[in-house]
Amino acid sequence: MQESFGVILVLAAVLLTFFFYMVPIRLWLAATFAGVHIGIFNLIGMRIRRVTPAAIVNPMINAHKAGLKVSSDQLEAHYLAGGNVNAVITALVSADKANIPLDFQRAAAIDLAGRNVLEAVHTSVNPRVIDCPQQTSGSAMLDAVARDGIRLLVKARVTVRANLDRLVGGATEETIIARVGQGIVSAIGSSDTYKDVLENPDRISRKVLESGLDSQTAFEIVSIDIADVSVAGMGNVANVGALLETERAEADKKLRQAEAEGRRATAVAREQEMKALTQEMRAKVVEAEAQIPLAMAEAFRSGNLGVMDYYHIKNIQADTDMRKSISDSSEPNPPHGSTPKIS
Numbered sequence: 620m621q622e623s624f625g626v627i628l629v630l631a632a633v634l635l636t637f638f639f640y641m642v643p644i645r646l647w648l649a650a651t652f653a654g655v656h657i658g659i660f661n662l663i664g665m666r667i668r669r670v671t672p673a674a675i676v677n678p679m680i681n682a683h684k685a686g687l688k689v690s691s692d693q694l695e696a697h698y699l700a701g702g703n704v705n706a707v708i709t710a711l712v713s714a715d716k717a718n719i720p721l722d723f724q725r726a727a728a729i730d731l732a733g734r735n736v737l738e739a740v741h742t743s744v745n746p747r748v749i750d751c752p753q754q755t756s757g758s759a760m761l762d763a764v765a766r767d768g769i770r771l772l773v774k775a776r777v778t779v780r781a782n783l784d785r786l787v788g789g790a791t792e793e794t795i796i797a798r799v800g801q802g803i804v805s806a807i808g809s810s811d812t813y814k815d816v817l818e819n820p821d822r823i824s825r826k827v828l829e830s831g832l833d834s835q836t837a838f839e840i841v842s843i844d845i846a847d848v849s850v851a852g853m854g855n856v857a858n859v860g861a862l863l864e865t866e867r868a869e870a871d872k873k874l875r876q877a878e879a880e881g882r883r884a885t886a887v888a889r890e891q892e893m894k895a896l897t898q899e900m901r902a903k904v905v906e907a908e909a910q911i912p913l914a915m916a917e918a919f920r921s922g923n924l925g926v927m928d929y930y931h932i933k934n935i936q937a938d939t940d941m942r943k944s945i946s947d948s949s950e951p952n953p954p955h956g957s958t959p960k961i962s
Contacts, residue, residue: 646676650676662676687715713740713744725784732788747779750776761800767812774847775824782838789838790837795840799840824844915929
């Protein structure tokens with residue numbers, strides 16, 4: 620008899636435990652007193668569908684107290700899809716208090732897309748400042764070159780806020796940073812001199828901001844501020860302009876020296892060519908003079924030249940040589956480039 624009574628007690632305890640597990644009375648009472656109308660059989664159905672009732676009822680209470688209209692079916696469907704119901708409701712409450720238009724469907728889509736919907740709402744309310752370039756990229760400054768060839772180092776700060784309409788499918792922060800860096804490099808490259816960039820860095824930020832770099836991204840660019848701009852390699856120099864002018868003058872001097880050296884080498888090569896040409900002409904003269912005795916011998920054989928004619932030619936030649944020797948002895952040091960006179 621006692622054994623049967625003990626078995627009945629055990630069975631009763633098991634049944635009561637199973638009943639209170641299947642019927643969350645405490646959640647039903649909390650929802651009822653909070654003004655959330657959810658049936659007891661609906662809670663039992665959540666247990667059967669393997670949905671934790673507390674994960675649905677508590678967010679519903681928060682939404683009801685915040686004045687949001689969200690049904691248990693929407694929350695349960697989002698829970699079964701693998702979403703974070705509590706984060707979605709908290710984001711909706713934050714957006715409603717900040718007057719940011721956000722409905723449940725969009726918030727659920729953002730959450731299911733793998734984005735932190737609560738963080739997105741906070742970023743939309745409080746814009747975030749990110750460095751360009753980022754510290755994780757390994758480079759602390761952007762490297763750009765102006766039209767005059769001066770290399771500049773630039774660091775910018777980009778203020779962005781989340782765009783909830785483009786958060787699903789929009790590009791991330793890395794795309795924003797890459798576009799801003801590209802825009803800064805392009806703006807500096809279109810500047811005539813580095814002085815324009817140093818005098819008006821805000822002109823660079825305005826030009827980049829007007830380029831619409833936040834299109835197709837999950838963020839909206841609020842502002843682009845040039846935090847630091849300097850000439851590469853001139854960090855400890857007081858008068859950057861004077862040093863740059865000095866280096867430019869030195870580079871021009873080396874360029875002119877190289878050009879002069881090239882002209883000198885060309886002149887030397889031309890001189891050697893002329894010397895070789897002179898020797899060639901002299902060789903041709905010698906060759907022509909060598910033909911004279913042959914021509915005279917041929918004239919003797921053919922009878923066109925007689926002995927007396929030959930002696931007459933020799934006398935003229937001897938007389939010419941004598942006159943030349945007398946002229947050379949009368950002017951021992953003739954002026955350079957002048958021709959000795961023959962009397």
